[in-house]
Amino acid sequence: MDFMNKNFLLSLSCVITLSSVTATLASPDKAAAPAAEATAQPAAALLTGKVLQTMDSGGYTYVYLEKKGGEKVWVAASATPVKVGSQMSFKGGTEMLNFESKSLKRKFDKIIFADAAVTDGVAKGADTYKGKSESGGSKAAAATKDAKISVAKAAGANAYTVQEIFTNSAKLNNKKVVVKGKVVKVSTGIMGRNWIHIQDGTGNQANKNHNLVCTSKDMADVGDIVTVRGVLAKDKDFGGGYKYTAIVEESTIKK
Numbered sequence: 155m156d157f158m159n160k161n162f163l164l165s166l167s168c169v170i171t172l173s174s175v176t177a178t179l180a181s182p183d184k185a186a187a188p189a190a191e192a193t194a195q196p197a198a199a200l201l202t203g204k205v206l207q208t209m210d211s212g213g214y215t216y217v218y219l220e221k222k223g224g225e226k227v228w229v230a231a232s233a234t235p236v237k238v239g240s241q242m243s244f245k246g247g248t249e250m251l252n253f254e255s256k257s258l259k260r261k262f263d264k265i266i267f268a269d270a271a272v273t274d275g276v277a278k279g280a281d282t283y284k285g286k287s288e289s290g291g292s293k294a295a296a297a298t299k300d301a302k303i304s305v306a307k308a309a310g311a312n313a314y315t316v317q318e319i320f321t322n323s324a325k326l327n328n329k330k331v332v333v334k335g336k337v338v339k340v341s342t343g344i345m346g347r348n349w350i351h352i353q354d355g356t357g358n359q360a361n362k363n364h365n366l367v368c369t370s371k372d373m374a375d376v377g378d379i380v381t382v383r384g385v386l387a388k389d390k391d392f393g394g395g396y397k398y399t400a401i402v403e404e405s406t407i408k409k
Contacts, residue, residue, distance in 0.1 A: 200243055200244070200245060201219070201221070201227070201229060201243065201244045201247070201266065201268065202219075202221070202222070202241065202242070202243040202244075203219035203220050203221040203222065203227075203241070203242065204219065204220045204239065204240070204241055205217055205218070205219060205236055205237065205238050205239060205240050205241075205242055206218045206219065206220050206226065206238065206340070206375055206376045207238065207340045207341070207342055207375075207376070208236040208237075208238060208341065208342075209258070209341060209342045209344065210233055211255065211257040211258045214230045214231065214232060214233060215230065215231055215232070215233050215234050215236055215271070216228060216229075216230045216255075216258070216265075217229045217230070217231075217236055217242060217271075219242065227264070227265075227266060228262050228264070228265040228266070229244050229247070229265070229266045229267075229268055230265055230266070230267050230268065231244060231247075231267070231268040231269075231270065231271040232270075232271070234271050236271075238338075238339045238340065238341075238376060239338075239339070239376065242271060243271075244266070244268035244269075244270070244271050245268060245269050245270040245271075247266045247267050247268035247269055248266070248267050249264065249265070249266050250262075250264070250265055250266075250267060251263070251264055253265050303335075303336050303338075303353050303354065303355040304354075304355040305334055305335050305336055305353075305354040305355060305379060306334065307334065307354070308332045308333060308334035308381055310332060311332075312329070312330050312331050312332050313331075313332045313333070313334075314326075314331055314332070314333055315333070315354055315356040315357075316333060316335055316352065316353060316354045316356050316357055316363070316364060316365070316366045317356035317357035317363050317364065318356070319331060319333060319366055319386065319400055319402075320357065320361075320362075320363035320366075320399065320400050321363070323386065323388040323389075323399065323400040324388060326386045326388075327386060327387065327388040328385060328386070328387065329385065329386055330383070330384070330385055330386075331383075331384065331385070331386045331402060332381065332382070332383050333352070333354070333366060333368075333381075333382050333402065334354060334379070334380070334381045334382070335352030335353050335354040335366065335379070335380065335382070336352060336353055336354065336377070336378070336379055336380075337350055337351065337352055337374045337375065337376050337377060337378045337379075337380055338351050338352065338353050338365070338376065339351035339376065340373075340374065340375065340376055342373070345392065345396075347369045347370060347371060348369065348370055348371070348372070348373055349367055349368075349369055350367070350368045350369075350370060350374055350380075350382075350405075350407065351365055351366070351367050351368075352365075352366050352368060352380065352382065353365050353366070362399070366400065366401075366402065367398060367401050367402070368382045368384060368401070368402040368403075368405040368407070369384075369401065369402070369403050369404075369405060370382075370384070370404075370405035370406065370407050372405070372406055372407035373407070374407050374409065378409050379409070380407050380408060380409050381407075381408045382402055382405050382406070382407055382408075383405065383406045383408075384402040384403055384404050384405030384406065385402065385403050385404050386400060386401070386402055386403075387400070387401050387402075387403055388400055390403075
């Protein structure tokens, strides 16, 4: 009898261990949050909204969505092309609380891991970084222009419009600049920084001098009016498609 009980307990232990390993491998980044925080809840069958931010890591695309009512939520799905400003829908999924992404080195209070993503109007042929994230390179940065944008020039020393930054990039190279504009795109956690695109209504799409990329540890949301302070770099090439005729680095972002 004792022998049978020992065999039963050993078999039960193996089943529990195997189940734990399977669950861990099935989770994003192969690293689920601690068991006490990994409570999963059923998500809505279809989740639709406007893309505010996006980033790729660990074979997943993470999307910050703004739903029709204004609620914002993080959603993750298998890696897929995503364009900031587009409408996306996600099918099914599971809501995870206090999830930590090891590859992003970031913790989400709440995130929905969707079964599938459906994209609308995703840009085709856009520059990519390592085949996944959209590149913020000058070619991609000049792809769109919001004709409705009109932001007053920043006040004080070293202040320039977006167009003036490009026009005077040789003279301003490695110098501090201040520029004010509207955030039109945000790519987070790439090369250890956030890539924030701003426009102020100056410049034009044909000359590719209307959209300025700023890298920063700070964060902003699409639609924010921000003042950027940083160091201008001319003809900066990071590799992997990240090449800019002008870019503001080491930026501080003030809303």
